[in-house]
Amino acid sequence: MTLLKDFRHIILYGLILAILVFALKWIQWKFLIVDNAFDIYAGLIAVFFTILGIWVATQLAKPKVETVIVEKEIFVMQAEEFSINETELKKLNLNSREYEILQLLAKGHSNADIAANLFLSLSTIKTHVSNLYLKMDVKSRTKAITKAKQLKIIE
Amino acid sequence: MTLLKDFRHIILYGLILAILVFALKWIQWKFLIVDNAFDIYAGLIAVFFTILGIWVATQLAKPKVETVIVEKEIFVMQAEEFSINETELKKLNLNSREYEILQLLAKGHSNADIAANLFLSLSTIKTHVSNLYLKMDVKSRTKAITKAKQLKIIE
């Protein structure tokens, strides 16, 4: 792709070069009689080739693109993404059962409900709940729920 | 980057041009043995000014300023603008006391706490709470709390 383009350029420049040489010869022949026309001749050549150089350069040089990055601030309302506070959760050092029960507590389930849900006896739930309260430093399920929500350890 | 590559091309073309001119001159000189120092001089001028033109062009080339607008997302924590669901609240038809008690319930207070807080007897709180449950169609304080939060009638 670029190779073809380059080849075309080369051909073009070759042709231009040829024409220039002939033109040069023609001018030289025409002003041959006048010896002091050399300066004018050289000047013309200089001007012409300078222009040629500029033209070649503009043709060859890919346009300089100066990218100006303008940061447009878009305010996005974040949908309150809930993330459990792992730090606080680990501080409490709850085991999996206790945490499971805490979540069910927060849903408003009674001990009996939880027992049925987890296929455990009411006694077991009671002990788990009591241990949970000790670890959370509360004395009732409602306090446990509110505290858990405050600490963001449950949804 | 690409500029350098282009420059290399230019140099290459310039060299080819120069070599061609010199080759031409050499051939001319060899076969004609004429005093044609003028041609060499003109060729040199041509080559020099071509290169000069190219150089000038690359220097003068104004960079195209391309403005790229980058959208930068800024996440804003929406302050969870809580608004109590007045509609649902009116549906429940709670009186001021019951609603007051509901709010205290949600904070994890016991009946005794609420009684002390509102300067009422435990009995009164119990009746209010019971009536509240009837209106909310629940059977325990935890259910009442979760339902109230679901309906967004309390914070």
Add this chain to the structure above:
DNA sequence: ACTTTTTCGGTACTAAAGTATGATGACAAA
């Protein structure tokens, strides 16, 4: 194989929550 820890379950008891019913006084509407 042994300890230790975790998990589960039980008993017994106390405390709190929840239900049912009724009484009292205040206060507004008829």
Add this chain to the structure above:
DNA sequence: TTTGTCATCATACTTTAGTACCGAAAAAGT
């Protein structure tokens, strides 16, 4: 004045929650 509603309080009772202490089985270290 009477009526009715409402908030308050009480009694009596049932249910649930919570505490304390203990024991057994399973899992996990050692």
